[in-house]
Amino acid sequence: MSGDNIYAGVSGAVAARRLGWGWFANAQGVARRVWARTTARDQGGMIIRYSVLPGFGLTLGLTLSWLGLIVLLPLAGLVIHAADLGWSGFWDVVTTPRVMAAFRVSVTTALAAALVNLVFGLLVAWVLVRYRFAGQKLVDALVDLPFALPTAVAGIALSALYSAHGWIGSVLTPLGINVAFTPLGIVVALTFIGLPFVVRTVEPVLQELPPEEEEAAISLGASRLQTFLRVILPALTPALLTGFALAFARGLGEYGSVIFIAGNMPEVSEIVPLLIIIKLEQFDYHGATAIGALMLLLSFVLLFVINLLQAWMRARHAH
Amino acid sequence: MRTRVNGSSATLERPALRDPAWVRWALIGLALGFLVLFVVLPLITVFAQALHRGISAYFDALAEPDALSAIRLTLLVAAIAVPVNLVFGVVAAWAITKFEFSGKSLLITLIDLPFSVSPVISGMVYVLLFGLHGWFGPWLRDHDLQVVFALPGLVLATMFVTFPFVARELIPLMQEQGIEEEEAAVSLGACGWQIFWRVTLPNIRWGLLYGTLLCNARAMGEFGAVSVVSGHIRGLTNTMPLHVEILYNEYNFVGAFAVASLLALLALVTLVAKSALEWKWGESLAGSRH
Numbered sequence: 001m002s003g004d005n006i007y008a009g010v011s012g013a014v015a016a017r018r019l020g021w022g023w024f025a026n027a028q029g030v031a032r033r034v035w036a037r038t039t040a041r042d043q044g045g046m047i048i049r050y051s052v053l054p055g056f057g058l059t060l061g062l063t064l065s066w067l068g069l070i071v072l073l074p075l076a077g078l079v080i081h082a083a084d085l086g087w088s089g090f091w092d093v094v095t096t097p098r099v100m101a102a103f104r105v106s107v108t109t110a111l112a113a114a115l116v117n118l119v120f121g122l123l124v125a126w127v128l129v130r131y132r133f134a135g136q137k138l139v140d141a142l143v144d145l146p147f148a149l150p151t152a153v154a155g156i157a158l159s160a161l162y163s164a165h166g167w168i169g170s171v172l173t174p175l176g177i178n179v180a181f182t183p184l185g186i187v188v189a190l191t192f193i194g195l196p197f198v199v200r201t202v203e204p205v206l207q208e209l210p211p212e213e214e215e216a217a218i219s220l221g222a223s224r225l226q227t228f229l230r231v232i233l234p235a236l237t238p239a240l241l242t243g244f245a246l247a248f249a250r251g252l253g254e255y256g257s258v259i260f261i262a263g264n265m266p267e268v269s270e271i272v273p274l275l276i277i278i279k280l281e282q283f284d285y286h287g288a289t290a291i292g293a294l295m296l297l298l299s300f301v302l303l304f305v306i307n308l309l310q311a312w313m314r315a316r317h318a319h
Numbered sequence: 320m321r322t323r324v325n326g327s328s329a330t331l332e333r334p335a336l337r338d339p340a341w342v343r344w345a346l347i348g349l350a351l352g353f354l355v356l357f358v359v360l361p362l363i364t365v366f367a368q369a370l371h372r373g374i375s376a377y378f379d380a381l382a383e384p385d386a387l388s389a390i391r392l393t394l395l396v397a398a399i400a401v402p403v404n405l406v407f408g409v410v411a412a413w414a415i416t417k418f419e420f421s422g423k424s425l426l427i428t429l430i431d432l433p434f435s436v437s438p439v440i441s442g443m444v445y446v447l448l449f450g451l452h453g454w455f456g457p458w459l460r461d462h463d464l465q466v467v468f469a470l471p472g473l474v475l476a477t478m479f480v481t482f483p484f485v486a487r488e489l490i491p492l493m494q495e496q497g498i499e500e501e502e503a504a505v506s507l508g509a510c511g512w513q514i515f516w517r518v519t520l521p522n523i524r525w526g527l528l529y530g531t532l533l534c535n536a537r538a539m540g541e542f543g544a545v546s547v548v549s550g551h552i553r554g555l556t557n558t559m560p561l562h563v564e565i566l567y568n569e570y571n572f573v574g575a576f577a578v579a580s581l582l583a584l585l586a587l588v589t590l591v592a593k594s595a596l597e598w599k600w601g602e603s604l605a606g607s608r609h
Contacts, residue, residue: 051417051418051419051498052502052505052506053417053418053498053501053502053505053511053514054505054510054511054514055413055414055417055511056414056417056418059410059411059413059414060414060418060420062407062410062414063407063410063411063414063415063426063430064426066407066410067411067426067429067430067482070475070478070479070482071429071430071432071433071479071482072429073448074444074445074447074448074479075432075436075444077444077447077448077453077454078440078443078444078447081447120350120353123346123349123350123353124350124353124354126346126350127346127347127350127351128350130338131343131346131347133347137594137598139351139354140594141590141591141593141594142354142358142359142590143354143358144590144593145358145362145586145590146358147533148533148536148540148586148587148589148590148593149361149362149540149582149583149586150539150540150541150542150559150560150579150582150585150586151540151542151543151560152540152542152560152561152563152564152579152582153365153540153560153563153579153582153583153586154361156365156563156567156575156576156579157361157362157364157365157368157579158361160364160368160572160576161360161361161364166364167360167364168356168360188357191357192357192358192361195357195358211333211336214336215333215336218336224338224342249435252437253435253436253437253438253439253440254437254438254543255437255438255439255542255543255546256438256542256543256546256560260564260567272437273437273438273439273440273543274439276439276440276443277439277546277547280443280446280547283452285447285450285452288443289447292439292440292443295437295440296436296440299435299436299437299440300435302435303428303432303435306435307428
């Protein structure tokens with residue numbers, strides 16, 4: 001097919017030049033170069049443009065309509081509802097002290113939990129990849145528990161653990177550290193929820209790290225710590241940041257595990273998702289819509305950042 | 320090449336890269352301590368609290384009519400939402416991996432979208448659409464149909480939050496497998512269904528099972544999204560996680576943790592099955608382990 005086209009293009013150009021239609025020949029030449037470039041790209045890639053497999057129209061059509069109905073239309077509904085409020089209506093809701101406090105609580109606790117997970121996630125990934133010890137596979141499987149355990153179950157379990165009579169709370173309370181029903185409790189819950197993200201993004205990158213680079217550093221006289229800080233850590237940075245951003249994004253929207261342990265005091269330990277639910281229960285749909293739209297915007301910004309980080313990670317580790 | 324494939328074990332065998340024993344054990348101890356504190360203790364707490372008043376109190380709490388109806392409702396919601404998302408996942412993965420079209424990466428991002436949206440918002444969008452004050456609210460009321468605060472709302476919210484699970488497991492896997500085998504089937508005269516059942520499905524079955532497992536765990540355990548659309552009518556629209564919340568807030572700790580222990584068991588079974596799949600068929604799941 002492409003051969004025919006090139007042939008037709010060549011003969012057309014030759015004919016045009018004979019007839020003195022320089023501009024036509026030139027246009028043909030450009031078209032041919034463009035054509036050649038696209039076909040070359042197709043041959044370079046693994047995927048063939050014209051598939052002989054059946055079902056393209058059916059499957060893509062089903063995918064788009066189902067995606068549209070279940071995900072896009074409802075989300076667009078929220079955006080349109082928010083647009084109906086107008087800028088001032090939106091601003092009035094979002095700048096009330098209670099809403100601003102909720103955003104402050106949500107953002108700071110999610111950041112704190114993501115930081116804890118950044119440090120301990122790296123530690124767990126390091127131990128799982130670099131060392132061998134008994135029960136390692138069990139530990140590896142346990143890392144995924146926060147993904148699998150329903151958030152409400154995690155919430156009541158953590159709340160029971162850290163309350164004044166709980167196993168951990170009864171140790172901490174005499175020391176003057178109150179976790180349950182304070183913002184610290186929110187950090188604990190979000191640390192649990194975000195735990196797998198850093199581990200699971202760092203693990204494969206750490207596994208693929210070429211040992212030669214570390215050996216080179218050591219043979220040049222670097223200590224193990226220097227090697228870690230100057231060779232390993234920079235190579236892990238994109239993965240660490242991606243895991244951090246994923247844990248932060250998850251923590252920002254988390255509801256189930258937090259509400260049991262948070263105490264939910266307005267302006268102190270009330271998170272944004274809870275405030276949305278409170279507004280909905282009071283039939284304050286305007287308030288809920290405005291806060292929800294701002295949350296959605298935040299999620300989209302984070303999604304964009306995470307996509308950029310992942311692209312960086314792929315570029316960095318493309319072998 | 321060999322060192323690349325076994326990167327970790329290669330590192331383990333290199334004497335220069337071995338950390339001193341005390342560093343090794345200190346780091347392992349620290350990591351295990353962190354995991355015990357944040358993962359193991361909460362898990363043990365669930366069962367300890369559930370069995371706190373003895374085994375008979377535990378089973379009494381589970382045999383309570385409201386608890387039973389919550390279990391039934393959870394199973395029903397999952398029985399609708401999971402198969403629907405399974406079919407969608409396969410269909411979407413077929414369109415995305417077997418054909419080349421522009422806007423593909425945007426489509427993948429959109430399919431993943433529910434993962435980045437707060438569960439509370441996932442439920443709220445349906446209230447804004449189908450609630451009494453929502454767009455379709457008056458119409459639904461006139462026709463005596465109820466979506467929000469009823470089963471359809473629970474199913475919709477659950478489908479929203481579990482939307483990407485199957486597709487996101489299958490897409491990288493099918494991308495890696497390519498389309499040569501399907502093309503061979505076409506050239507031998509197979510029709511679309513035959514290709515799917517005889518060629519594609521056997522190739523992706525473990526990935527499909529893996530995605531379905533995760534999808535099911537999330538569908539049965541979802542709390543935030545379902546909480547917004549349920550209306551919390553005891554014995555009617557309370558799924559298991561919502562029933563846990565009600566019992567806990569009524570200080571019925573044994574009841575709350577008894578129902579919670581069933582959900583924790585589900586999580587453990589999911590983890591065991593997932594790990595077994597990864598260990599046994601790590602190769603054919605490789606695409607999903609990025």
